[in-house]
Amino acid sequence: MFVSNLPGSLQGAWGNAPFLQVNSPKIGILGQNTPAQDVLGRMSENLMDAQQQTSLRDRVELKFSGVLDTEYSALSEVPTETLKCFAGLLDAYARFNSMTEHALTEYRDQLTAFDQTIQEYQDMLDGKAALPEDMTTEQVQAMLDLVKETRAQFLQDGGKEVNRRLAFSNSYADDRLFNHVASAVLGESFENAGKGADFWRIDPNAEDIYGEIDRALGAVDSLTQTCRQGLGAIATELKRRGYDDSDFMHYYSQWYQSEKPQLLCSDMNALVERTLADLREKSLAISEGIDD
Numbered sequence: 617m618f619v620s621n622l623p624g625s626l627q628g629a630w631g632n633a634p635f636l637q638v639n640s641p642k643i644g645i646l647g648q649n650t651p652a653q654d655v656l657g658r659m660s661e662n663l664m665d666a667q668q669q670t671s672l673r674d675r676v677e678l679k680f681s682g683v684l685d686t687e688y689s690a691l692s693e694v695p696t697e698t699l700k701c702f703a704g705l706l707d708a709y710a711r712f713n714s715m716t717e718h719a720l721t722e723y724r725d726q727l728t729a730f731d732q733t734i735q736e737y738q739d740m741l742d743g744k745a746a747l748p749e750d751m752t753t754e755q756v757q758a759m760l761d762l763v764k765e766t767r768a769q770f771l772q773d774g775g776k777e778v779n780r781r782l783a784f785s786n787s788y789a790d791d792r793l794f795n796h797v798a799s800a801v802l803g804e805s806f807e808n809a810g811k812g813a814d815f816w817r818i819d820p821n822a823e824d825i826y827g828e829i830d831r832a833l834g835a836v837d838s839l840t841q842t843c844r845q846g847l848g849a850i851a852t853e854l855k856r857r858g859y860d861d862s863d864f865m866h867y868y869s870q871w872y873q874s875e876k877p878q879l880l881c882s883d884m885n886a887l888v889e890r891t892l893a894d895l896r897e898k899s900l901a902i903s904e905g906i907d908d
Contacts, residue, residue: 691853694800702797703850709788710843716781717836719884723774724829726888730767734760758902766895773891775820777884778832785836786816801846808838
């Protein structure tokens with residue numbers, strides 16, 4: 617996804633050496649026709665940014681304030697219409713959380729691409745690999761310095777965007793209504809609720825940045841899995857009551873398999889595209905022997 621050959625104008629300098637690249641977004645399989653049968657589906661359908669996501673949570677908590685005061689000792693006690701609304705809430709949170717996952721994986725993948733490219737140029741300078749045709753040692757050194765500089769900037773800028781997304785996953789994890797739903801459906805609150813802001817952050821300056829990313833991905837995945845388990849439990853209970861779940865369940869599985877999480881994580885996508893465009897422009901100057 618992120619490593620490819622240099623485009624035509626730079627082939628002479630770099631030959632077939634791998635280079636950083638981001639793919640163009642694609643339209644997801646759901647297109648513009650995502651199902652929205654229940655009230656929460658309708659409310660969440662067009663929520664594209666963080667402000668709207670926060671608005672959804674506030675509106676839902678207000679609408680279901682009475683539900684928050686009702687404790688259920690078993691899933692069988694929850695009224696059918698309430699279960700459908702619970703399903704809509706879990707579905708929406710799973711969708712939004714998938715955007716955090718995308719931001720983290722894109723951040724990790726681009727850093728990996730930088731590190732691979734840095735290693736390749738270093739191997740050339742160390743005599744472990746041949747220089748590309750028509751490329752001097754000075755140009756290889758200049759490229760190595762440029763990629764290291766670009767990686768350092770992306771490490772910080774990407775870390776800020778990832779932490780912005782993680783802050784929303786933190787808000788979902790600590791959300792009173794979400795934990796009430798989890799307790800009613802699964803018998804217990806979300807395991808990572810109340811862990812605090814530091815738990816839902818990465819440190820771009822950490823010695824092991826990949827360890828930081830993996831830890832955060834684990835936290836994000838635990839939230840997604842709680843949503844999916846809750847949806848599964850609700851589906852089972854509604855089937856037991858004789859209801860067909862096709863009208864309001866399993867939107868998340870379709871959403872996740874489409875390109876929508878990637879398309880909607882626009883800030884991270886834009887950052888990657890700006891970073892790589894700037895890198896390509898500076899690389900071209902090096903290939904032409906131009907000193908900036």
